[in-house]
Amino acid sequence: MNRQTLFLLIFSFFGFAAHAYPSYISYGYQSCMSCHYNPTGNGPLTDYGRSVAASLLSDRIFWSKSVPDEKLADRSGFFFSTPQNNWFRPSASYRGLYMESNFGKQNSADQYITMDASASVVLKFLKDDKLTFVSQLSYAPTPLSQQNSGKKYENYRSREHYVGYRFNKEFGLYAGLMDKSFGIRVPDHIAFSRTVTGLAEDDQSYGLMAHYLTGQWEFVLQPFIGNFVQENSLRQKGATAQVGYALQETVRLGGSVLRSTSDYRDLLMYSVDARIGAGKGYSWLLEVGQVESAIKGGSRSTSLYFFSQGQFLVHRGLYPLITVEALQPDIENGNRTYRFGPGLQYLMAQRIELRADFYDTRGMSSSTYSDDNWTATAQIHLWF
Amino acid sequence: MVLKVLRSKFCFLIPLTSCLCLLMRSHAVWSLPKADAHLEKVGEARPVPWKATSQWVWTKSSDGAIVFRLKSVITVPSSVNQAKPLMSTVQTELQGGTLTVFSGAQKGRFELSENGRPVEYRLNVKNPIPALILENCSESGLKFKTTALPFFVAVKCVLTKGKVELNLTIPEEAVIDQSTLFETTGKGEPWRVYELSRASLGGEVATVTIRFNNKPYLVQLVWDEKNDRYSTPVPVSGACAKYAKFDDTPLKEAILLFKSGHYLEAHSKIDKSYDLHCKEVPPVVSLFDCEALAKLERWDQAAIVADQKIQEKASWYKTYISNPKKRNEMENVAQLEPADLNLVWCGADARSRLFSSGYEKLSEAGRASTKEEVMGLADLLTSVSYNPDRVERLISRVTNKEEQEKKLKWRVRYQLIAGYLSWEERPHFYTNARPYDGKAVALSSCLGAAAAYQNGFYSLEGGACLGVGNANVQLDGDRFDNAAAVQAISIFTKAIKKVSDAGSGYGLQLGVFNHGITSHTSDGSAATFGQLGVDVMVIGRLSFRHLFFDLKGGSLFGQPSAIWNIETGYSF
Numbered sequence: 001m002n003r004q005t006l007f008l009l010i011f012s013f014f015g016f017a018a019h020a021y022p023s024y025i026s027y028g029y030q031s032c033m034s035c036h037y038n039p040t041g042n043g044p045l046t047d048y049g050r051s052v053a054a055s056l057l058s059d060r061i062f063w064s065k066s067v068p069d070e071k072l073a074d075r076s077g078f079f080f081s082t083p084q085n086n087w088f089r090p091s092a093s094y095r096g097l098y099m100e101s102n103f104g105k106q107n108s109a110d111q112y113i114t115m116d117a118s119a120s121v122v123l124k125f126l127k128d129d130k131l132t133f134v135s136q137l138s139y140a141p142t143p144l145s146q147q148n149s150g151k152k153y154e155n156y157r158s159r160e161h162y163v164g165y166r167f168n169k170e171f172g173l174y175a176g177l178m179d180k181s182f183g184i185r186v187p188d189h190i191a192f193s194r195t196v197t198g199l200a201e202d203d204q205s206y207g208l209m210a211h212y213l214t215g216q217w218e219f220v221l222q223p224f225i226g227n228f229v230q231e232n233s234l235r236q237k238g239a240t241a242q243v244g245y246a247l248q249e250t251v252r253l254g255g256s257v258l259r260s261t262s263d264y265r266d267l268l269m270y271s272v273d274a275r276i277g278a279g280k281g282y283s284w285l286l287e288v289g290q291v292e293s294a295i296k297g298g299s300r301s302t303s304l305y306f307f308s309q310g311q312f313l314v315h316r317g318l319y320p321l322i323t324v325e326a327l328q329p330d331i332e333n334g335n336r337t338y339r340f341g342p343g344l345q346y347l348m349a350q351r352i353e354l355r356a357d358f359y360d361t362r363g364m365s366s367s368t369y370s371d372d373n374w375t376a377t378a379q380i381h382l383w384f
Numbered sequence: 385m386v387l388k389v390l391r392s393k394f395c396f397l398i399p400l401t402s403c404l405c406l407l408m409r410s411h412a413v414w415s416l417p418k419a420d421a422h423l424e425k426v427g428e429a430r431p432v433p434w435k436a437t438s439q440w441v442w443t444k445s446s447d448g449a450i451v452f453r454l455k456s457v458i459t460v461p462s463s464v465n466q467a468k469p470l471m472s473t474v475q476t477e478l479q480g481g482t483l484t485v486f487s488g489a490q491k492g493r494f495e496l497s498e499n500g501r502p503v504e505y506r507l508n509v510k511n512p513i514p515a516l517i518l519e520n521c522s523e524s525g526l527k528f529k530t531t532a533l534p535f536f537v538a539v540k541c542v543l544t545k546g547k548v549e550l551n552l553t554i555p556e557e558a559v560i561d562q563s564t565l566f567e568t569t570g571k572g573e574p575w576r577v578y579e580l581s582r583a584s585l586g587g588e589v590a591t592v593t594i595r596f597n598n599k600p601y602l603v604q605l606v607w608d609e610k611n612d613r614y615s616t617p618v619p620v621s622g623a624c625a626k627y628a629k630f631d632d633t634p635l636k637e638a639i640l641l642f643k644s645g646h647y648l649e650a651h652s653k654i655d656k657s658y659d660l661h662c663k664e665v666p667p668v669v670s671l672f673d674c675e676a677l678a679k680l681e682r683w684d685q686a687a688i689v690a691d692q693k694i695q696e697k698a699s700w701y702k703t704y705i706s707n708p709k710k711r712n713e714m715e716n717v718a719q720l721e722p723a724d725l726n727l728v729w730c731g732a733d734a735r736s737r738l739f740s741s742g743y744e745k746l747s748e749a750g751r752a753s754t755k756e757e758v759m760g761l762a763d764l765l766t767s768v769s770y771n772p773d774r775v776e777r778l779i780s781r782v783t784n785k786e787e788q789e790k791k792l793k794w795r796v797r798y799q800l801i802a803g804y805l806s807w808e809e810r811p812h813f814y815t816n817a818r819p820y821d822g823k824a825v826a827l828s829s830c831l832g833a834a835a836a837y838q839n840g841f842y843s844l845e846g847g848a849c850l851g852v853g854n855a856n857v858q859l860d861g862d863r864f865d866n867a868a869a870v871q872a873i874s875i876f877t878k879a880i881k882k883v884s885d886a887g888s889g890y891g892l893q894l895g896v897f898n899h900g901i902t903s904h905t906s907d908g909s910a911a912t913f914g915q916l917g918v919d920v921m922v923i924g925r926l927s928f929r930h931l932f933f934d935l936k937g938g939s940l941f942g943q944p945s946a947i948w949n950i951e952t953g954y955s956f
Contacts, residue, residue, distance in 0.1 A: 278926040279884020284933065308950070310935040312890050312924040313883065320890065322924045322935040324950055334866070338806060340948045342922070342937050360946050362806065362825055366866050369823055369858035372808050372945040 022184050022285055023311040023319075026277030027056065030246045031218055032185070037122055037134050039172060039211040040181040040220055040242070043160050044091050044120045044134060047083060050076040054350035059317030062349050076350055079384050086129075089122040093383040103358070103374040113141050115379075116201070118159065128166070134176075135161040140202050154229045159204055174209040177227065181209065181220045181242045182256040183271045184287050186309065190359075192327040192339070193287050193307040197258075197269055198236070203227075205236070218244040226262070236260035236267060250277025256289075268292040281313020290331070304328040317347040321357070334366040353381035416440040417512035419454055426493070426504040435459040440512065442519070442540060443486065446745075451488060451575045452517065452538030452553035454509055458483045466497035470504065472747045473556040473574055488574060489556040490535055509555075512536055516603075524548050529604040535596045537603060550578040550605075558596040559749055562706045565590040565605075566688045566695070571738065572750020581661045624662030634658065635669055642672070647679040660689060667693050667723045674730040683738035690731030694724055704764065705757050725770050729778075732761035736778045740785040758782050787885075791840020801849055803830040803934075803951030805872070809943040811901055813859065813911035820911055821860045824901055828853030828872040836955065843880040843887070848873070857903045859911060868903035871914075878934075880925055887927030893936060895919050897947075919947055930955045 022032070022041070032041030035049025045053070051073035063072065077083045078090050094117050100110040118138035125131040135158065142153040162176025179185070180203070183193055189200040207224030220242040226235020238260025246252050254273045261267070271289025278284065287307040294300040306326040311319050323341035328334075343357035356378045363370040419438040422431045436458040445451045453473075460483045467476035473488025485494060485507055492507040515533035521541035526548065528539065535555050542549040549568075553575045554560065560576065570576040578590075590605045634657035641650040654673045658665045670693035677686035694701045698720060720728065739746070739754045746754060758778055765775045806827045813820040834847020853870040876895030883889040900914035921938030936949040 276926070276928075278888040278928055279886045282884050282886075282888035282926055284926050308935075310924045310926055310933075312888070312926075314890060320922075320924060322937060324935065324948065338948075340806075340937060340946065360948070362808065362945075364825060364827070364856055364866075367864070369825070369856055369864055371823070372825075374945075 021187055022275055023283040023309070024057070025250055025252060025275040026280055026283035026311070026313075027052075028249050028277070030244070030249075030252050031213055033211075033213060037124075037132055037164065038160070038162075038174070038178060039164075039213070040179065040209070041185040042179050043136065044089065044122050047077070047089070050350070053347070057317065058347040058350045058352075059315070060349075072350065087124055089124065091120045091122075091384060093118050093120070093381070095379060095381045098378045100376045101373075103376040105374075114139065115141060128169075130166050132164045133162075134164070143202075157202075157229055159202070170212055170214045172211045174211065175207075177204050177206050178209060178222075179204050180207075180224060180240050180258065181222050182240050182258050182269070183289060184254070184273045184275065184285050184307070186285060186307070188309075188323070191307050191323075192305040192325050192337075193271070193289065196291050196303045196305050196327065196329075197271075197289070198267070216246040218242075218246075224260070233263040236262045236265070238267070250283075251275070264296055266294040266296065281311065281319065283311045285309045301330045301332070304331050311345075317349075319345045319347075321345055323357075334364075336364045338362040338364065351383050353379075353383075355379040355381070416442075417514070417517060419456075419512065420510035421454055421456055421487075422508055422510075423456070423458060424506050424508060426506055432505070434461075440517070440538075441486075445570075445573075445575060447569045449569055449575055449577045450540050450542070450551040452536070452540070453486045453488050454492070454507070456485045456487070456507055458485065460496065461498070463498045464496045465500075468495045468497075468502075470494050471556055474507075488553065491557070509536070521550070525607050526550075527606050529606065531601065533596075533601055535594075537594065548580045550576075550580065552576045552578065552592075554594055555596070556747075558594050560592060561595045561600060562593040562703065563590065564702055565592065566691045566702070567684070568688055569684055571684050571687070571735075572746050572753045574747070574749070581659070624659065624664050627658070627662050627664035630664065630666060635672065638672065638676070642676055642679075647676045651676040651680060660692060663696050667697075667727055671723065671727050671730055674727065674734065678730065678734050678737065681737070681741065683734040683742065686734035687731045687738070690727045690734065694720070694727050694731070697724060705760060706753075720768065725765065725768060728761055729765060729770065729774055732758055732765070732778050733774075735761070736781040740781050743785055743789060755782050755786070788840075794837060794839045797836045797838060798956045799834040799836055799845070799847065799953045800956075801830075801832050801834055801847065801951055801953040803849060803851075803949050804828070805830055805851075805874075805947060805949040805951075807899070807940050807943060807947040808945040809899070809915075809940070811857070811913035811915075813901075813903060813913045815905055815909050815911045817905075817907075817909065820862060820905070822857055822903070822911075822913070823860075824855045824857045824868070826853060826855035826870045826872075826899070826901065828870045828899075830872060830874060830949075830951070832874070834876075834878075834953070838880075838882075840885075841882055843878070843882060843889075843891075845878040845880070846876070848875045850874070855901050855903075857901060859903065859905060863906045865903045868901050871900045871902075873898040874919075876919075878923060880923060882925075882927075884927070886929060887925070887932065889925050889927075891923045891925065893919070893921040893923055893938070895921075897940060899940075915942075917942055921947065921949060 029035065033039035035045055035052060036042065037044055037046055054076035055069035055073040074082050083089065095115040097113045097115050098110065099113065100108055102108040116138055118136050120136040123133040138157060138159045140155055140157055142155060146153055158177060160177050162174050162178050164172055164174040166172035180199055182197060182199055186193065194200050205224035205227050207222055209220060209222040212219040223239040225237045238258065240256065240258035242254065242256040244252055244254040252275045257270045259268050269289060269291040271287055273287040276284045285308065289305055291303045309321060309323045311321055313319055321343040323343065325339040327337045340360045341357055343355060346354045348354060359375045361373045417440060419440045421438040423434060423436055424431055436456055438454055438456040441453055441455045442450050443453050460481060462481060467478040467483055469476050470493040471489055474492040474494050475486040476494050477484040485492065487507050490509050493504060495502050495504050511534060515536050516528055516530055517536065517538040518528060519540045521539055524541060524543055526541060535558055538553045540551040542551065556574045558574065565578040567576040568579050592603045594601045594603060634653055638650040638653040641653060651673060654669060654676065658669050660670050660673065670689050674686045674690045677689060735754050736758045739751065739758060743751065762775050762778050808825050811822045811824050813822055828851045830849035830851035832847055832849025834845050836843050836845040838844065850873045853872065855868040855870050857865045857868040859865065874895050874897050876893050878891055878893045880891035881889045896916060897919045898916045900912065903911045905911050917940050919938060919940045921936040924935045926933045932953050932955065934951040936951065937946055940947040
């Protein structure tokens with residue numbers, strides 16, 4: 001893989017989302033449903049999720065020691081409030097990214113990108129919030145890969161709007177625009193596990209999702225029909241299925257299969273994953289998968305990817321990260337790309353997340369040599 | 385003659401010196417049995433031919449208790465330059481070729497360094513005759529009955545105002561299994577101090593069961609009024625009669641003192657105003673005194689105060705505390721009133737704090753028995769649905785302390801490790817023809833072993849691994865080789881700060897890294913490169929008991945970019 005391709009790959013998909021992360025398996029949170037309205041994660045947080053963020057995960061630098069965590073949890077609602085009713089939950093989020101490519105080189109370039117500015121509304125009704133309506137309106141930046149393509153890109157769009165009904169604690173049905181459920185939903189959208197699978201921050205799809213959670217098992221079946229903001233011919237239609245099994249309180253194994261087709265391409269991808277907690281604040285996410293892509297009337301290729309991310313708590317809210325990834329774009333030839341990413345995530349307070357990362361991208365091509373490419377990023381994420 | 389005069393003139397006139405006077409009453413009290421001991425080097429089982437003299441002595445423990453010890457003065461060779469006791473009741477003192485050993489054990493162990501080499505010695509005591517050594521006890525009418533003892537039991541009685549203080553010493557190898565007396569100090573130690581109210585003496589005073597070499601020995605303590613030559617005890621009813629109509633004024637005053645933080649004054653008020661041994665004094669006074677003593681961090685006394693009062697109502701209580709095996713046979717443990725349960729809790733709380741705060745002072749046996757007592761009392765409180773939060777706190781205080789102590793212990797572990805590492809470098813290749821500069825990206829496995837010196841908070845590790853791999857190499861002005869062979873040897877040290885209970889944490893690695901690449905030029909000749917470098921890496925460790933994973937990244941000095949390493953290890 002040459003340098004230009006790497007550069008494009010990174011910049012095309014840069015982005016982060018989600019407020020509560022799969023790494024919180026280390027605190028015993030096996031299912032995303034503990035903290036999100038969407039049972040497979042991402043999108044607005046439940047009241048419980050907000051209070052956990054305030055009272056367990058975030059630093060307390062703005063609070064004196066005399067303020068108990070319970071009080072922070074009470075004030076974790078929209079704009080520091082305690083919810084006044086049971087049915088209406090507004091929220092807002094902003095995420096900005098400063099990025100310096102070719103870090104440390106003479107040809108380095110920096111850029112600030114507003115990754116996300118969104119407002120969400122959740123309406124919930126019936127006992128135990130059985131019925132939920134979730135809607136979000138976002139600003140999404142035009143990916144660099146499309147900036148000079150001449151194609152119109154919808155910068156203001158809804159990344160999700162769906163209705164959900166839980167028949168009981170175990171089983172629920174959801175319909176609307178949602179993320180496709182596959183693999184570990186890490187917030188790093190540049191991760192190979194999100195890019196080669198086409199599951200980055202703007203890759204939602206309309207569909208139906210059946211979610212079943214019982215004891216140690218979690219199942220998701222999600223047929224989808226593509227995103228209406230795309231041309232009909234480009235929409236990938238198909239289904240995804242995911243299963244998770246809690247081996248221990250802080251160890252969960254999973255597997256996913258997704259098959260979809262459009263006028264141009266057939267996709268089959270599958271992965272296995274593990275989320276491992278090794279003490280509160282210490283976790284390891286692992287995912288390995290393959291993506292079989294067939295251009296109709298054209299070429300076929302199978303990509304192999306590996307994702308690994310360790311999180312290490314050093315102080316409440318402060319988490320150094322070490323990410324190790326590998327991608328073999330075509331298993332028929334030996335070209336591989338490795339990416340190593342030391343990072344630092346700091347949840348300064350419940351509504352403020354800071355993150356800094358370095359990405360060392362290392363190519364192992366069968367035909368050319370390339371030096372490591374370093375990218376530095378800094379993010380601010382505010383949510384209310 | 386002089387002693388006789390002193391005794392007759394002063395003893396009854398100055399009651400506070402009665403203890404001293406008693407010592408003068410009989411010549412027998414000055415004469416301890418002859419001591420017979422021999423020193424042997426552990427492993428050789430024959431006496432060491434060093435000059436040694438031994439004698440039995442009474443000495444004072446750090447808690448102020450009078451304890452019985454064997455004092456041996458040994459002349460040691462000049463090569464001995466350091467002495468270290470290996471048992472809690474053994475003390476050593478080395479001064480200019482003379483070693484003084486105080487031993488409270490039948491076989492007291494200690495270590496001598498001879499020319500810097502530690503050698504273990506044992507001071508074997510031949511049992512004194514009689515094995516039961518009493519001092520001053522018969523003066524107050526106290527007698528001890530026992531069978532033949534294969535170990536020494538020494539009791540020194542000290543008489544104070546209205547009380548007899550028994551200072552009991554047994555060898556460190558023996559354990560007090562059961563006792564119907566409550567010790568004031570020395571819980572769990574091979575020495576105990578018991579306090580008897582002279583007002584309450586009568587008939588069989590107590591029984592103490594001592595276990596030695598897994599065999600129990602019963603010692604009975606009885607009081608014979610005819611033999612009490614010191615004073616006539618005050619009848620129980622007489623001493624306690626004044627509490628028949630309970631005056632709570634001192635208690636109220638004590639409570640006010642307690643509330644203002646004057647705990648010592650509050651305790652003194654209670655001590656001076658009430659005799660807590662009297663049944664007429666309600667449990668609430670004992671409860672209050674227990675809490676005041678707990679505030680003063682006099683945990684053992686707080687427990688005694690609580691125990692004494694409960695024992696009045698529940699005769700099974702002492703056996704319940706001291707003998708876990710008999711607990712299951714007891715059917716009447718729930719027959720306690722709420723006020724009594726608070727006392728039980730206070731006694732248990734004091735014990736748990738003694739365990740937690742006085743852990744270092746307690747002997748191994750003392751820790752075990754104190755923990756057993758706390759757990760037993762927690763069980764008792766749980767069985768009557770007493771405040772579960774309080775009970776939980778008792779248990780967690782003990783278990784947390786144990787965990788903490790366990791974590792503080794350093795030990796050596798050995799590890800097998802397997803890793804995969806990658807680095808970028810600028811090699812200078814040598815061939816038969818000419819040198820080449822190059823660029824390379826290398827991947828290598830690494831298999832090895834390490835030793836870790838660790839406790840629950842830190843791990844210091846050192847080890848080595850070696851591996852092979854492959855590299856992409858660009859030979860300047862020549863060819864690109866994507867299958868160059870790599871050899872790697874890493875010798876490293878790691879310092880890890882453990883954060884989670886399982887051992888996860890973070891740290892730093894410093895090592896030397898020998899790395900080599902063998903490539904080929906376009907004409908087929910071998911191009912080799914090898915270099916010894918220094919690497920520094922930050923480590924994130926994820927640990928699951930014996931298994932751990934290290935994610936590492938850092939710098940290989942002198943080379944561009946970074947070195948990365950994923951490593952897994954198994955700790956034995």
